Amino acid sequence: MQNIRIVKRPEYAIDSVDKALQLITLLQEREWVRIADAARELGVAPSTAHRLMSTLAYRGFALQDDQRRYCAGPVLAGDAGRARIRALVARTRPHLEALAAESRETVNLVERVGVTVRFLHCVEGPQLLRVGNRTGTILPARTSSGGRAALAALPQATVDQLYTGRGAQLGGHRLEPAELAELHEELATTRARGYSLNLGRTEPEIAAMGAAVALPQRPGVLAVTLSAPISRAPLLEQPDTVAALRRAAEAIGRELEHEPSF
Template sequence: MKKATIEHKRPPYPIDSVDNALRILSILRDEGAVRITDVASKLDVAYSTAHRLMSMLMYRGFALQDDSRRYVAGPALGAPVIGSSWTQTLRELTRPSLELLCSRLEETVNLTVRVGIHARVLMTIEATSVLRIGDRAGSVLPAHTTAGGRALLAHVPLEQLERLYRGKGAELAGSYLPDKEFEELLVELERTRKRGYAICREEAQIGVAALAVPLSTPPGRSMATFSVSVPVARLEALYAPDKLGLIFHTQDEIVSILRSEAGGENGRSERSGR
């Protein structure tokens, strides 16, 4: 197997904004908590420039702001590679249905999978209305704070939830939830199972709410979900029977497509094995 090489030579046409964003990631990785003034000084850029760069990194989940207003590494910075062609197949199979749902609701729709304690947005179908939620594709967020993550965690056995959020590994990973927060999560997951969808109100992003439904995927594949993201003031409108009906119809349609694809794969495997 050919080894990958690291290119240390500076490119002939460097993009300074990209280089500065990457340098901030290195700072967060190596130094822990930092302030914008420190970042601006290290990069030798204006405070406003450093703030804009950090805001984009926060938007994509590569940085977070702690209680003392300092910036720390976000979940996307340490997230492992999924390493599966299934995610590309999933995007291709679900895109037509999600695009149609987006056009009918006139709201942004996200396709998400869960990897451990993280929810990863694989694809965003962005609405065209003026007041809309933007593209979050590639974002990595704490699963228990998002509608998509909750829709998936609702199908995780209690023992596994305890390992994810209460075990020694959770303490080391920084995902440990105290008694009250863990009990609140369990209550919310039970509500999610009963009504068939998960919701969040600004837990993941200020001013943003979402409603998500799970997608049953073939055995051995990452379970997925899609969510409708809206300005928080429009969340109640999603509960209208016609809009919920569209969401559940899309859910059934996609599950049927995924099952058909799985059946086709099984048939091809059986024929190739003869």
């Protein structure tokens, strides 16, 4: 008979670490976790649960959606999460590759989750001097081209909630009225011209533009971006390049419009 060693709680266990590990387990077991549920499971105040969750989100262990729920982040993505992304990439890759070939710049498919975007797939452009692969990178939505394109597809009230609600306050991404007004002005410009522009805002030597993928079942979630060295920024806004980006986003939207799982 096999002997099973029972591991006891260490005498000098660090409570905050223990709570964080319990929270990680919770994220792995459930599709979505709300702060109230986490607080109840851990036996702590909601403010404590939110601080723990925010730290996990900062390190890529958790992501927050528009309904202030948390899911497992890219560090914890299980088989189901990886399978969803693989299926999504398989459906969109031909459109991304076609855009990279036509524009000769690096193309990314990004997904917005709450106030962040993560890069799901990259097709590097064929030029020797080009932007490298960003797959797996997580950036603030409001400063990245894909994030702003996705935010521009949301109702204003949803954007306000993301950046002024209690979750924003506890998560450290609350915007002051002037900052929120500036964001809304940028989103209005994005909607008017059909794409967002980022000239060195995320990284000084990189220019990018993004277009949202229109999904009726999940608006403001996916976007396609083009990235180039800042020296080629004027070429990104050439009418042919803009048209190619928008066509790719529209083609992906048609590809996924009947897939609620995406």
